[in-house]
Structure formats: structure tokens, C-alpha cells
Amino acid sequence: xxxxxxxxxxxxxxxxxxxxxxxxxxxxxxxxxxxxxxxxxxxxxxxxxxxxxxxxxxxxxxxxxxxxxxxxxxxxxxxxxxxxxxxxxxxxxxxxxxxxxxxxxxxxxxxxxxxxxxxxxxxxxxxxxxxxxxxxxxxxxxxxxxxxxxxxxxxxxxxxxxxxxxxxxxxxxxxxxxxxxxxxxxxxxxxxxxxxxxxxxxxxxxxxxxxxxxxxxxxxxxxxxxxxxxxxxxxxxxxxxxxxxxxxxxxxxxxxxxxxxxxxxxxxxxxxxxxxxxxxxxxxxxxxxxxxxxxx
Amino acid sequence: xxxxxxxxxxxxxxxxxxxxxxxxxxxxxxxxxxxxxxxxxxxxxxxxxxxxxxxxxxxxxxxxxxxxxxxxxxxxxxxxxxxxxxxxxxxxxxxxxxxxxxxxxxxxxxxxxxxxxxxxxxxxxxxxxxxxxxxxxxxxxxxxxxxxxxxxxxxxxxxxxxxxxxxxxxxxxxxxxxxxxxxxxxxxxxxxxxxxxxxxxxxxxxxxxxxxxxxxxxxxxxxxxxxxxxxxxxxxxxxxxxxxxxxxxxxxxxxxxxxxxxxxxxxxx
Numbered sequence: 001x002x003x004x005x006x007x008x009x010x011x012x013x014x015x016x017x018x019x020x021x022x023x024x025x026x027x028x029x030x031x032x033x034x035x036x037x038x039x040x041x042x043x044x045x046x047x048x049x050x051x052x053x054x055x056x057x058x059x060x061x062x063x064x065x066x067x068x069x070x071x072x073x074x075x076x077x078x079x080x081x082x083x084x085x086x087x088x089x090x091x092x093x094x095x096x097x098x099x100x101x102x103x104x105x106x107x108x109x110x111x112x113x114x115x116x117x118x119x120x121x122x123x124x125x126x127x128x129x130x131x132x133x134x135x136x137x138x139x140x141x142x143x144x145x146x147x148x149x150x151x152x153x154x155x156x157x158x159x160x161x162x163x164x165x166x167x168x169x170x171x172x173x174x175x176x177x178x179x180x181x182x183x184x185x186x187x188x189x190x191x192x193x194x195x196x197x198x199x200x201x202x203x204x205x206x207x208x209x210x211x212x213x214x215x216x217x218x219x220x221x222x223x224x225x226x227x228x229x230x231x232x233x234x235x236x237x238x239x240x241x242x243x244x245x246x247x248x249x250x251x252x253x254x255x256x257x258x259x260x261x262x263x264x265x266x267x268x269x270x271x272x273x274x275x276x277x278x279x280x281x282x283x284x285x286x287x288x289x290x291x292x293x294x295x296x
Numbered sequence: 297x298x299x300x301x302x303x304x305x306x307x308x309x310x311x312x313x314x315x316x317x318x319x320x321x322x323x324x325x326x327x328x329x330x331x332x333x334x335x336x337x338x339x340x341x342x343x344x345x346x347x348x349x350x351x352x353x354x355x356x357x358x359x360x361x362x363x364x365x366x367x368x369x370x371x372x373x374x375x376x377x378x379x380x381x382x383x384x385x386x387x388x389x390x391x392x393x394x395x396x397x398x399x400x401x402x403x404x405x406x407x408x409x410x411x412x413x414x415x416x417x418x419x420x421x422x423x424x425x426x427x428x429x430x431x432x433x434x435x436x437x438x439x440x441x442x443x444x445x446x447x448x449x450x451x452x453x454x455x456x457x458x459x460x461x462x463x464x465x466x467x468x469x470x471x472x473x474x475x476x477x478x479x480x481x482x483x484x485x486x487x488x489x490x491x492x493x494x495x496x497x498x499x500x501x502x503x504x505x506x507x508x509x510x511x512x513x514x515x516x517x518x519x520x521x522x523x524x525x526x527x528x529x530x531x532x533x534x535x536x537x538x539x540x541x542x543x544x545x546x547x548x549x550x551x552x553x554x555x556x557x558x559x560x561x562x563x564x565x
Binding site: 194 | 390391410443449479486
């Protein structure tokens with residue numbers, strides 16, 4: 001047989017073979033995206049609703065048992081009515097705005113400081129030996145411990161609050177980056193080297209992108225610490241003229257207004273849940289696009 | 297131009313040697329690799345000399361502990377040699393591993409483009425080249441997928457496209473198909489052979505699979521274990537395209553397997 005006629009035929013067969021095998025190895029998608037979204041939404045929602053019903057029910061029972069006087073422990077409905085009425089006033093929104101602004105400023109500063117610190121510690125061995133365990137030590141320290149010092153250093157001011165918020169959040173963010181860098185698969189670094197990356201290039205193209213999942217979980221934890229420190233700070237450091245959540249809550253306590261205190265507790269809880277949901281969504285997105293997630 | 301890497305304490309080659317060396321795409325001369333120092337030192341490679349002709353397909357074959365992967369790392373410059381010298385016609389060299397090691401934060405296309413990005417190729421040109429290379433490995437249509445959405449064989453083809461994007465004439469492959477099922481491996485042998493011929497590459501291919509070595513190689517270099525030395529070099533004068541299950545491939549593979557078994561048996565006690 002002349003080779004001229006054989007060659008294209010062989011080429012065709014091998015092309016079919018390649019795409020046939022590729023096709024067989026693809027995982028079939030059985031459900032539509034919307035169907036999956038709806039069922040996942042429901043699966044995530046009903047346990048939350050049930051938990052909420054149980055907690056409010058227990059609260060109502062405690063109220064009905066007359067364990068405490070109604071003005072000390074109001075009924076859930078009383079708190080709800082206060083929340084609805086209060087939410088309509090400008091004070092409420094203003095307080096949330098002031099507090100969130102402090103939180104975001106502190107968090108942004110913490111991300112900047114934590115990232116630089118994390119990269120530096122991961123990169124330079126002596127630095128890690130010097131302050132690696134100090135960072136973890138700081139993380140376990142209750143941030144409220146810093147307030148006496150913060151007040152002495154910065155007096156009763158925004159800076160005092162910011163100082164403590166940053167101290168609370170930085171260790172988590174730095175640790176997120178450090179452990180991310182430590183666990184970059186050596187195979188990825190080797191590929192980077194083979195492709196001709198050195199020093200900064202290797203960091204930019206391989207190591208830093210590879211730390212992303214760990215960085216995000218560090219951010220999430222950092223936010224939790226920042227938020228906690230901020231709440232503690234606002235209750236202790238009441239800056240004149242700044243009607244923040246903590247300041248208004250402290251005021252409510254002074255007027256024996258339990259319903260108002262509980263209104264703020266519920267508000268802070270809801271903000272916490274919303275922020276956590278946002279972090280979870282970011283985390284899930286990364287895991288999904290990296291192929292790390294099962295169906296969650 | 298020939299560029300050489302020489303161990304600091306080994307004598308550099310003379311001018312006459314250089315002329316001879318220029319005939320090979322990669323020339324290894326008495327390459328020694330030791331790990332550790334003093335009495336506890338382990339000699340992984342002991343005086344390996346090898347000339348890899350431009351455009352040839354050379355398979356490095358050996359049992360565990362023969363230092364075949366070490367040898368490849370040395371050629372790639374990922375590790376330093378303890379003695380001897382390695383000369384390249386062209387540097388850098390491209391390299392592929394057993395794991396595809398694709399970056400999960402990039403798409404398939406992005407993973408190919410990264411090789412070009414490092415070298416400062418512009419965006420439009422990067423895109424064009426990446427799509428062309430994906431066409432070469434027959435993955436057109438998968439450019440925007442993420443690595444985890446592909447099968448193992450497809451991921452290795454992306455890794456091959458990424459290696460080709462380095463535009464190096466020498467391609468080092470460290471057991472690239474070791475983790476794949478037999479059918480996929482068979483297919484990738486055909487694909488690799490086609491690409492090697494189309495692009496006139498010089499391939500240095502490490503494997504412990506004797507049939508794979510005979511199926512692919514112009515030459516099969518058999519290495520001894522602990523320390524690694526060149527035991528024998530087999531010229532594979534079989535017509536291409538070959539099939540891994542053909543009788544001549546099996547016959548030569550059997551001969552090499554016998555030699556390999558004898559070498560492994562030497563380590564029994």
C-alpha cells in the first residue's frame with residue numbers, strides 16, 4: 001500500500017481516538033444549575049429557620065416563667081417592636097455606619113500589615129525564628145487586655161480603638177499567609193523554576209496565588225477578631241459625639257433599657273452572620289474553581 | 297553557542313572538547329551527583345557520560361534508585377552537579393513531570409500562557425500562541441476550562457502544551473505518563489511521537505516502563521542502581537510509527553528487561 005494514502009487515514013483515526021477518549025472521560029452533568037441552586041438553598045435554609053424558632057421559643061418560655069421582671073428580660077415580641085421602631089430612626093443607621101466604618105478601616109489596615117508581616121516571616125528564616133511563635137501567641141491573647149494600654153497611649157480616641165482592632169486581626173491574617181506559603185505544593189514551585197521564574201516572579205506567579213485559599217480563611221478569622229475587638233472597644237472607649245453601636249448600647253444599659261440592649265445584640269448578630277456569609281461565598285467560589293470542593 | 301555548567305572542583309573541558317560537544321544537543325561528561333558529605337554521603341550518579349543528538353528521542357531507563365530523575369533535574373538546572381559537566385546547545389530546556397502540576401487558579405489557556413508571560417510575550421501574542429499550542433495537543437475547546445475539569449490524560453496534554461510554549465529545543469520528561477491508565481498512555485505515546493517529529497524536538501524521557509522506552513526511543517539508556525551508571529545503550533532500529541504491543545517492540549523489551557532484572561538482582565542479599 002502506498003504510504004501517501006495511509007497517512008491521512010491514520011491521522012483521522014488518532015484524532016477520533018483522542019476526542020472519543022476525552023468525551024468518555026468527561027463527567028456528565030445531570031441536573032440543571034437552577035435546580036441545584038434551589039435545592040441547595042432549601043437545604044441550607046430550613047435548619048437555620050428551625051434553630052431560630054427553637055431559640056425564640058425558649059426565650060418566650062423563659063419570659064413566661066417570670067424568672068426575671070419584664071423590664072429586665074423583655075419578651076421577644078417587645079424587642080422586635082423596639083427593633084422595628086428604632087430601625088426607622090436616623091440614630092440606628094448612623095450608629096451602624098460609624099461602627100462599620102471603624103471596622104473596615106481597622107480591617108483594611110490589618111490586611112495590609114498582616115500581609116506584609118506574613119510574607120516577611122515566611123520568606124526570612126531568622127524573622128520566623130524571632131517572631132513566628134510570637135504571632136501565634138498574640139492571636140490567643142484576648143484583645144480586651146490591650147485597652148488599658150491603648151487608652152494610656154492614645155487617650156479616649158478613635159486611635160485607641162483602631163490600635164486594638166489591628167492588634168486583634170493582624171496575627172490571624174499573617175498566620176493565614178504563612179501557612180499558605182508553607183503548604184505550596186513543591187511541584188508547583190518546581191514548574192515555576194523550570195518556566196524560568198526567580199525570586200519575585202516566583203512569588204507573583206506561583207506562591208502568592210497558591211496561598212489564596214489559606215489567605216481567605218485568615219481574612220475570615222481576622223475579621224472575626226477585628227469585630228470582637230471593636231465591640232469590646234466601643235463599650236469601653238466611648239468617644240464623645242460618636243454614637244456608635246457600643247456607645248448607644250452602653251447608654252441603653254444606663255437607662256435600664258433591656259429591650260434596646262437586646263435590639264443591638266440582635267443587630268450585631270445579624271451583621272456578623274451577613275459578613276460570615278460573604279466570606280463563605282468567597283471561600284466556596286475559590287474551592288469550586290480550584291476543584292477542591294465536593295458538592296457543598 | 298554552547299553553554300556549560302561545571303562543578304566547581306572538577307576540571308573544565310579544553311577547547312577541543314568543546315568542538316566535539318557541539319555535536320550533541322545535551323552532552324553529559326562524567327556527571328557525578330552526591331548527596332551529603334563525609335562518610336554518610338550517598339552517591340546517586342557516578343560518572344554518567346551521554347551525548348544526546350539533536351532531534352533524537354532518548355529514553356533513560358532504570359529501576360528505583362538509579363538516579364534517572366536526579367539526572368533530569370541536573371540537566372534542567374534544578375539541582376547542582378557534584379562533578380563532571382553538562383553542556384547544552386540551547387538553554388533553558390523545557391520540562392514535564394509525572395504530576396501535571398497545572399495551576400488551579402488559571403484556566404487551561406492561562407496555564408499555557410504563563411510560560412510565555414514569564415518571558416515577557418505580549419497579551420495578544422500570548423493568546424494566539426496558547427490557542428495554537430492547545431490545537432497541537434488537541435484541546436481546542438477546552439481553553440476556558442479549569443484544570444480540575446479535565447481528565448488526567450488531558451491535564452498532561454496541557455502540561456505538554458505549557459512545556460512547548462517555552463520554545464526550547466530540548467524537552468525533558470520525567471515519567472510523564474506514569475500515573476495514567478494504559479489506554480490513555482498508549483494514546484499519548486502517539487501524540488508525543490507526532491509532536492516530537494513535527495517540531496524536531498530533542499527529547500530526554502525518563503521511565504521505568506521498558507516497553508514504553510522501546511515504543512518511544514531512538515535509543516534506550518539503561519542505568520544501574522545505587523550508584524547510577526550507564527550500564528548499556530540500546531539503539532532501537534524499529535520503524536515508526538510503532539505499536540507498544542507489536543512483536544519487535546516486545547522482543548527488544550524482553551531483552552532489556554532481562555538485563556534490568558539482572559541488575560536489580562545484584563542488590564539482593
